[in-house]
Amino acid sequence: MSVPTIDDVRAAAARIQGRVRRTPMLAAAPLHAPLPSEMTLRLKLECLQVSGSFKARGAMSTLTALDEDALGRGLITASGGNHGLGVAYAGHAAGVPTTIYLPGNTPGAKADSLRRWGAEVRFHGEVWDDANEAAVAVAARDGLTYVHPFADARVIAGQGTVALEILEQAPKTEVLLVAIGGGGLISGTALAAKALHPEITVIGVEPVGAPTLFESLKAGRLVELPTIETRANTLAPRRSEAINLELIQQNVDEIVLVTDEQMLAAAQWLWRECGLAVELSAAAAVAALLSEAYVPAAGAEVTALVCGAGTDGLG
Numbered sequence: 001m002s003v004p005t006i007d008d009v010r011a012a013a014a015r016i017q018g019r020v021r022r023t024p025m026l027a028a029a030p031l032h033a034p035l036p037s038e039m040t041l042r043l044k045l046e047c048l049q050v051s052g053s054f055k056a057r058g059a060m061s062t063l064t065a066l067d068e069d070a071l072g073r074g075l076i077t078a079s080g081g082n083h084g085l086g087v088a089y090a091g092h093a094a095g096v097p098t099t100i101y102l103p104g105n106t107p108g109a110k111a112d113s114l115r116r117w118g119a120e121v122r123f124h125g126e127v128w129d130d131a132n133e134a135a136v137a138v139a140a141r142d143g144l145t146y147v148h149p150f151a152d153a154r155v156i157a158g159q160g161t162v163a164l165e166i167l168e169q170a171p172k173t174e175v176l177l178v179a180i181g182g183g184g185l186i187s188g189t190a191l192a193a194k195a196l197h198p199e200i201t202v203i204g205v206e207p208v209g210a211p212t213l214f215e216s217l218k219a220g221r222l223v224e225l226p227t228i229e230t231r232a233n234t235l236a237p238r239r240s241e242a243i244n245l246e247l248i249q250q251n252v253d254e255i256v257l258v259t260d261e262q263m264l265a266a267a268q269w270l271w272r273e274c275g276l277a278v279e280l281s282a283a284a285a286v287a288a289l290l291s292e293a294y295v296p297a298a299g300a301e302v303t304a305l306v307c308g309a310g311t312d313g314l315g
Contacts, residue, residue: 004156005195009161009163015061016061020060022165023045023165026043027041027042028041031273040299040302043274047282047306047308047310051085052082052308052309053308054082058152058157058184059083059155062154071145074098075144076135078100078132078149079102080128081107081110084100084102084110085110087147092117102114102121105236107233122134150187166193170301175301176193178202179205186204190252191250201254203252204252204254207230207232209259211225222240232260234279258288264283266291276306277310278308278309279308280312281308282309285307289304
């Protein structure tokens with residue numbers, strides 16, 4: 001599958017218009033918080049997206065690009081929870097059956113949410129990579145249409161629509177901070193942001209216990225981690241894919257690492273300061289600022305993407 005372009009992102013935006021939410025941008029100030037007073041921080045609230053995260057964009061982008069034959073076979077995927085919810089939402093909206101494989105580290109609340117959207121839920125293995133192997137095998141055996149959570153040009157283009165909105169809502173954004181799991185979100189947002197504003201700085205954020213793309217960038221090739229050691233399960237594949245690494249190499253300026261404790265502190269900060277209930281993964285971008293894993297220039301206009309709702313970040 002070819003690497004998507006800004007035209008693909010714009011086409012995805014047209015296809016999904018009215019099928020997902022245009023989420024708000026929140027000015028974080030005024031704050032009683034340990035952030036530099038001269039920095040302007042805005043939060044892109046994808047935690048308010050339908051299904052609870054940005055993943056609805058990529059899933060709906062893919063569904064609206066499929067032909068009737070592919071839809072008729074039903075959808076299958078593997079997910080840490082959020083992508084599965086996006087696919088389940090898209091399938092529910094189109095009346096298409098969906099099967100979602102989850103790893104054992106998925107919170108039970110997400111499995112319950114998937115079932116409420118009408119998805120068939122199956123657990124396999126301990127981490128996403130295990131569940132994905134099972135989903136791919138079942139898709140091949142039963143003829144189901146497999147939707148990859150991050151290594152699909154249609155998914156990446158759909159996630160890139162977040163950046164189109166950000167740069168319409170906050171056109172002076174100089175720094176964009178984005179959490180990284182498999183790399184679909186940052187692949188799409190960085191592609192779109194750099195195409196529209198080549199001077200923008202895009203910073204990726206990964207857990208210390210799952211530095212999949214940090215290590216891949218350092219090595220100049222895809223690296224598969226031997227183990228995952230983070231509670232942020234939606235940021236925890238052992239391996240990304242070539243399409244994501246290529247886009248990240250081209251468009252992401254730096255990847256920084258944060259600990260689970262720093263993500264938890266950031267999630268509690270988002271609740272205390274902004275009234276936002278988010279999962280650990282969704283607090284990663286803000287954690288990079290609070291922990292000073294990334295320090296923007298004085299006076300910078302910064303946007304942090306708050307990518308998923310949840311309560312595991314509340315303690």
